[in-house]
Amino acid sequence: MSTPRCLALSGGVGGAKLALGLLHAMPPEDLLIVANTGDDFDHLGLRICPDIDTVTYTLSGLANPTLGWGRGDETWSFMETVESLGGEHWFRLGDRDLALHVERTRRLGDGQSLSAITAEVAKRLGIAARIAPMSDDPVRTIVETPDGPLAFQHYFVREQCRPTVTGFRFEGAEIATPGSALTNALAGEGPGMVVICPSNPFISIDPILTLPGVRDMLVRSAAPVIAVSPIVGGQAIKGPTAKMLSELGLPSTALAVAEHYQGVVDGFVLDRADSDAEDAVRELGCEVLVTNTVMKSLQDRVSLARDVIAFSARLS
Amino acid sequence: MSTPRCLALSGGVGGAKLALGLLHAMPPEDLLIVANTGDDFDHLGLRICPDIDTVTYTLSGLANPTLGWGRGDETWSFMETVESLGGEHWFRLGDRDLALHVERTRRLGDGQSLSAITAEVAKRLGIAARIAPMSDDPVRTIVETPDGPLAFQHYFVREQCRPTVTGFRFEGAEIATPGSALTNALAGEGPGMVVICPSNPFISIDPILTLPGVRDMLVRSAAPVIAVSPIVGGQAIKGPTAKMLSELGLPSTALAVAEHYQGVVDGFVLDRADSDAEDAVRELGCEVLVTNTVMKSLQDRVSLARDVIAFSARLS
Numbered sequence: 001m002s003t004p005r006c007l008a009l010s011g012g013v014g015g016a017k018l019a020l021g022l023l024h025a026m027p028p029e030d031l032l033i034v035a036n037t038g039d040d041f042d043h044l045g046l047r048i049c050p051d052i053d054t055v056t057y058t059l060s061g062l063a064n065p066t067l068g069w070g071r072g073d074e075t076w077s078f079m080e081t082v083e084s085l086g087g088e089h090w091f092r093l094g095d096r097d098l099a100l101h102v103e104r105t106r107r108l109g110d111g112q113s114l115s116a117i118t119a120e121v122a123k124r125l126g127i128a129a130r131i132a133p134m135s136d137d138p139v140r141t142i143v144e145t146p147d148g149p150l151a152f153q154h155y156f157v158r159e160q161c162r163p164t165v166t167g168f169r170f171e172g173a174e175i176a177t178p179g180s181a182l183t184n185a186l187a188g189e190g191p192g193m194v195v196i197c198p199s200n201p202f203i204s205i206d207p208i209l210t211l212p213g214v215r216d217m218l219v220r221s222a223a224p225v226i227a228v229s230p231i232v233g234g235q236a237i238k239g240p241t242a243k244m245l246s247e248l249g250l251p252s253t254a255l256a257v258a259e260h261y262q263g264v265v266d267g268f269v270l271d272r273a274d275s276d277a278e279d280a281v282r283e284l285g286c287e288v289l290v291t292n293t294v295m296k297s298l299q300d301r302v303s304l305a306r307d308v309i310a311f312s313a314r315l316s
Numbered sequence: 317m318s319t320p321r322c323l324a325l326s327g328g329v330g331g332a333k334l335a336l337g338l339l340h341a342m343p344p345e346d347l348l349i350v351a352n353t354g355d356d357f358d359h360l361g362l363r364i365c366p367d368i369d370t371v372t373y374t375l376s377g378l379a380n381p382t383l384g385w386g387r388g389d390e391t392w393s394f395m396e397t398v399e400s401l402g403g404e405h406w407f408r409l410g411d412r413d414l415a416l417h418v419e420r421t422r423r424l425g426d427g428q429s430l431s432a433i434t435a436e437v438a439k440r441l442g443i444a445a446r447i448a449p450m451s452d453d454p455v456r457t458i459v460e461t462p463d464g465p466l467a468f469q470h471y472f473v474r475e476q477c478r479p480t481v482t483g484f485r486f487e488g489a490e491i492a493t494p495g496s497a498l499t500n501a502l503a504g505e506g507p508g509m510v511v512i513c514p515s516n517p518f519i520s521i522d523p524i525l526t527l528p529g530v531r532d533m534l535v536r537s538a539a540p541v542i543a544v545s546p547i548v549g550g551q552a553i554k555g556p557t558a559k560m561l562s563e564l565g566l567p568s569t570a571l572a573v574a575e576h577y578q579g580v581v582d583g584f585v586l587d588r589a590d591s592d593a594e595d596a597v598r599e600l601g602c603e604v605l606v607t608n609t610v611m612k613s614l615q616d617r618v619s620l621a622r623d624v625i626a627f628s629a630r631l632s
Contacts, residue, residue, distance in 0.1 A: 043423045045361070075393040081415030085440050087422070095411040099397030102418075106403070108360045124401050 004130065005192040006309075007185045007223075011204020012039070012051045013068045013238050014195030014230055016058035018308075021301030022195065023059055025309055026149055028128030032191070034182045036199070037114070037133045038141035038207030040217055041153045043091050044082070046101040052118055052133055053100060056183040060125035067240060070097045076102065090158045109198055115179050132181030134208045139176050141203055142169040146173035152203065161240040165247045170207045178211040186217040193202045193312035194218060197228035198293060201260045209264065218264050224315035226308055228293055229254040233273035237294060255280050267315050268291060269308060320446065321346035321508040322625075323501045327520020328355070328367045329384045329554050330546055331513030332374035334624075338511065338618030339375055341625055344444030348507070349375075350498045352515070353430070353449045354457035354486055354523030357469045362417040363424055367520065368434055368449055369416060376441035384554060386413045406474045431495050448497030450524045455492050457519055458485040468519065477556040481563045486523045494527040502533040509628035510534060512543035514609060516557045517576045521622050523582065534580050540631035542583040542624055544609055545570040549589035553610060571596050583631050585609060585624060603631055625628070
């Protein structure tokens, strides 16, 4: 495997959108997307990897644009029947989506690595870029709340992010080995650029940065590390980022996200709506690009990707 | 649990048809159907119990009348997608059927017994009769062929019964504990009657009879044990029974089935097409009922069930 020109670190929906833009903005073999696996969990006996799957479905054109998860060409017979049998149905699994979880669980049981399975599925679905988990070892995000810890999907899906967040733990992260795709990309000459996608910094990116050695490798990398703000005008485009910032006693601003990444990133991408934060972000010691970061259309995604690529060229 | 008036031993399709007839011919609480689990296997990481499920779907009215397995109200998105991901697709699992396998596998993983799960599913699906596995312990039917042993579903589904059969083994049967529903039914005063449904004697009924103590309990039971021939006019209504008899060097006749059950059964039910075998079967030491045994309609099933019940009353 050649070293990718672009290493993108991604969570789910927002990250996958920019990953799709990057895929259209460069030769696909230049792109490696490393997805968070802290959201992974075992449910109904199946291994579910929400962020890997959102990236995979988005890059293969199979994603459900309305729901923001799962597949667009979905049917729901399985879930209806699980419910009628008295099974757990708070985590919605479509019939086609389920095939991926069953097949992945079977292959994991046969001793295949999550990296190998993820790569094989991407290939099967016609994705020419590489997708890799942040680690083949289990890392499980725990959300701390005043009522005690919650497994991530219990917080995120079952409780619909209602509990107040007081902190996070990434169980297993300290003894997990970063995935070989990730470490190979950062080793040697390194990638041409690293993009921290506009994903939730606490629950999508921090699990990756917490893996042994990853933060150091990013800091030491010759490649510019560029983060795109997931906060625009004080709001998260999707998900609980703004709510979390506020509950953690931080301002719900792009600047707060930039501060969170201080020391790791060389460049930070602000939306035009947050251009007043440009100087403050620059004072954190990183370059700033102000552009349109809200990705409604495919064209928006490709434009943002091109802006980020040009920004990185400027920082190299 | 009260002792059932009728204990029915069943495999898949043919057995389930008579079980449905019995359900219509007596108060449902009087009926216990004990299903073969020698066909069970683990596939795609899921526990599949074909005979339990065929009985359950048939008694709940959900069975697919065309296929003879699975549900009538089925969709196939899952299987299509497994195939597109390069997964194993020789064993067809519908989206709704899959829910049962996933839910069962999850509950088994949680430590619930197959008996408890089977009873709960039957209840959920509105079945007032009792359905139980022959054992909660694993028993796996192995088909011996000139090219070596085949796991049952590999023989039955993947190879479509093409290999020549030289014998059978029921792995685990000698150390399996018969299910408590089965042993409770045969203990004490015993059931009012035992019906060996028109299932394949080698692969559907023998696994049950091979369980420690079961054959003895049936022989010693005060209740009449009545088998209904799965062979009519030299042919099996469904499945490889006639082919197996022939490959094992036995005539493909109802008489050969009666001989197979000799010593266990008190009564044997022949189809009118086989009335010429009446005397020969009687000479094996059991009573004979000649009636219509081909069950095309629900009325056929109920009629046969009533005939068997009347026959058993005569033998008591």
